[in-house]
Amino acid sequence: MRASATGSSADGTAMSHLYLSEDLDLSAVSPGDDVRLTGEEARHAVTVSRLRAGEQVAIGDGRGTLAQCVVLETAPRELVLEVAAVEQTPAASPRITLVQALAKGDRDELAVQAATELGVDRIVPWSAARSVSRWEGAKAEKGRARWASIVREATKQSIRPWLPAVAPLTPTAGLATLLAGARVLLLEPTAETPLTGIRHDGRDLALVVGPEGGIAPAEIERLVAAGAEPVRLGASVLRTSTAGPAAIAVLNAELGRW
Incomplete structure (x- = not known):
């Protein structure tokens, strides 16, 4: 689903939309890598939010990693993204x-x-x-x-x-x-x-x-x-x-x- 809030990465670049995919291992990606967002998140991004090539989004794995990406290609249930920056946040302590x-x-x-x-x-x-x-x-x-x-x-x-x-x-x-x-x-x-x-x-x-x-x-x-x-x-x-x-x-x- 589309996020309506905005945030920023460690380098101050805006993150306007966040999509979650717990199946992705974002801790292993680096700037320049391509990643694929599929399923319901991709469907919502393409058909509801109407994301198109060249737009910026952030994706997360729910386990501490956010990747700021640029949309390369879109399909009804798939987004191909190029990673621009990766930010890893340790788990909070105390919880x-x-x-x-x-x-x-x-x-x-x-x-x-x-x-x-x-x-x-x-x-x-x-x-x-x-x-x-x-x-x-x-x-x-x-x-x-x-x-x-x-x-x-x-x-x-x-x-x-x-x-x-x-x-x-x-x-x-x-x-x-x-x-x-x-x-x-x-x-x-x-x-x-x-x-x-x-x-x-x-x-x-x-x-x-x-x-x-x-x-x-x-x-x-x-x-x-x-x-x-x-x-x-x-x-x-x-x-x-x-x-x-x-x-x-x-x-x-x-x-x-x-």
Whole structure:
């Protein structure tokens, strides 16, 4: 799909459109090489974005490499590109994981989209006790695939070199195992410690965001017993769609990402 944002490579050259192809190994290409973009990405580029020979695009593999290219040839489901420049970005350290509770409407999806644009590294769909929305049976994989699609499009929109992973639906009982080794920050409006008071200690970070009705007391007790730290964002109570992205913005500043 076409990205509507613009970014720049290490040499300052504009990247106006980003296309992703996880099948390409861009880490092995060099300026002057030809690469082929095929499938749905190529079809969209040619038939929807109407790219033509001579135009510039960026392609990524979702694993840290972006290549700035010039279109050489087009076909209905194929683009032949000449690589002009290659930029490799190491994976972020520490990593930030967003554990996002399922929410009604599109509020959880809005959180996923914004979190991706803001630089989250992994997203975990959480079936919280107070989640109105439920992914049951085949709906669990369908929901995860939907979130993965949103993450992919947001990655292209923000021209990110790394594609965040979307984990399978996880119940409260499985969070401690899934987040083992990470510093788990539980967003809770009544917590005494502000998120702005947290100082990085070297561990990966995980933000846990509850649904519309908040995190149930029993879940808070269980997560705290497993090592989670309750923190608050401020005096106001944010929606589940904005709490995670707002917290990621705070952590970006603390970690020096911004």
